[in-house]
Amino acid sequence: MSAPEQVAAPRVALLISGLGLGGVQRTMLTLAGGLADRGLAVDLLVPDEHGPFRDQIPANVRLVNLTRWWLRLPVIRARKRRKALLMAPAIADYLRRERPAALLSASHYVNLAALWGRALAGTGTRLVISQRTQLSVAITNSKLPILRRRPLLAWMTRRYYPRADAIVAVSDGVADDLAAVAHLPRERVVTVYNPTDLAAIAQRAAEPAPHPWLADGGAPVIVAVGRLAAQKDFSTLLRAFARLRTQRAARLLILGEGRLRAPLEALAAELGVADAVALPGYAENPFAALARADLYVMSSRYEGLPGALIQALACGCRIVSTDCPSGPAEILDHGRYGLLTPVGDVEALAGAMQTALATPPDPPRQRERAAFFSVPRAVDAYLDLLLGAAAGNFRQPAG
Template sequence: MKKIKILFFIYQMGGGGAARTLLNIINNLDRNKFSPVLVTLNYNGTYESEIQDDVAFIKLPTKRLSRSVFQLVRIIKNENIDLVFSTIPRVNTIAILAAKLSFTKVKTVVREADNLGGNWRTNLLLLGFGCMYKLSDQIVSLSEGVKENLVQRYKVKPTSIKVIYNPVDLEAIHEKIETGQVEPAFSEILSKKEKLIITAGRLVEQKDQKTLLRAFSEVTKKINSQLVILGEGPLKNELILQAKELNIQGCVHFFGFQSNPYVYLKNADLFVLSSKHEGFSHVIAEALATGTPVVSTECKSGPAEVLNNGEYGYLCAVGDADDMANKMLDILRLSKMEKKEMEAKGYSRASHFDAKKIVKQYEEVFEKVCFKP
């Protein structure tokens, strides 16, 4: 039986959740059935080194998404691609357009990963994306909340959407915990024997680390603790200034992007996500996989689904520093036995998102689309 040749298209294999998801799908695909080809724009991505050796990796000679259409068309024809898979709205529209312009029998599957929306201009743009999405053979949303948003804002039929949660590569996480090393500065923080709180994500408005800093400033008044922030972004200087204004700069540490965040998460007493909106929140599932308790905002729409409405972690109101601080304190004050129970429960939840299980769902979608008359 001929293998299905899949072209995976993304901006870059950078440090974001979309790239991590693609990496997990590609690396766990059944090679007896599928032959993966990865295509990115001309950027150097931090996850490139983790792509398996048998994956054909093509980097386009442009950093402009708009200039990639006809280059993708050539690849689809020259490589005899059976299916194009992409994620992120603008990338999805380019992928669909390239597939149509190839005038081949190639099929398309597009993935939507966030609850996008806002002012009338943004909502109008989403309607445009929706028109393009309707030309694809299958739409995948990574949570029920994202599916609902696709129906409401993109005007896509619910029957056109398949919900598949993000794959979490538990095996790779365990290996990285065993083999990984932390920065010396992090070891110094651990040696203080204080409670360690950690967060991870781009330093942007969506992730709302400003609320987390306000909440942490209240926590430190009651429990001696340290906050480690993993990630880079345009708000870094603002956050550093805010920490100084709150007089907590001595116990807030910016460690930048870490290709192996798991060895840091494993050593923390608590992981906190302060986002204003998410599609799924891959990092929550990863934190649970390291055995770290979680506090997250109940933002639309992923965290509540990942934590099953608070069964596997604590949920707090978006932008509410007091509520967040109280939930953080609740976990930090757990007894050793209660904390172990919570860690075990969280790990059991992470197993629901194991890449081996989730990728099989993707494989079923790919086969169904390719063999559809």
């Protein structure tokens, strides 16, 4: 009797806006590697194969460059949203050629391109779209330059999102917001928390400290991580830090880069705390800083599911965070694993930092909470969404 014919592993594709720095890119790369580790053939689709995360693509994931001549035009290359929306024909070509079992896309403009690409392809590929941030913020917050011309976005999501086979949000807050804005039944939106590679974080946390303050035994070091952008509201953090400094010695290390560097440096000087504030730029390994920080603070105005907050838990940090929409309250279990303060409240943030620094640290407890956001848990959930009944062959074994 001949041996049974071996069935090829299902192919799934993950679509992102590029390989630039960002939480979406980091988490989707982690998910791609997790799915590939379960035996699936995984393609990572991007409109441009260049970027800082190019070298972090898992070895068992195939990179597929969707670049076409129109995506190289200067007017398109300079506008990430335009590039995302114009990927649809290239996505259609890929779907017709490779016939993956399922396609997963991440973030609203990429989701729209995936929906249009599948329609053009006519292949009936199962499509799962993932909302990463508060859609209402992207539509209504006209104070931020990056969030203009958004009534069209609201209309497009209401028209096209219902055509997806499954809709994922990275937190319950994002899911609630998406259901309201896109006029979707709430039960249509499934919450799947982002995967966090806890083993990799533990390994990298043991590497040398990325800044002298973290190893000199001096005053406590408060660490913040994120782009120097309005969303992160580091100006409120600086004002709260200045108020804290009137009560006790402390230093503030902000890891990140962005357009607001000069205004933030000027504000630190104006507040008289420039000597106790450092902005060393983007940190390729923030975990080595988080593992040595006396306190991690997040001052954001809004988020989806802030990965840095989970990473801080994984590093055993004491935590203070704004209770912004959305994610912090869910991650910190409504204050059990870190202090929550109102958005933009300088006095409350300063007081919470003072309280946290006076509270004995409990790293094992923080790391135990981080395990709730593990890679296996997320991969199992996405397998079910992408493959349905066939997912059982690739799920994590019990125990």
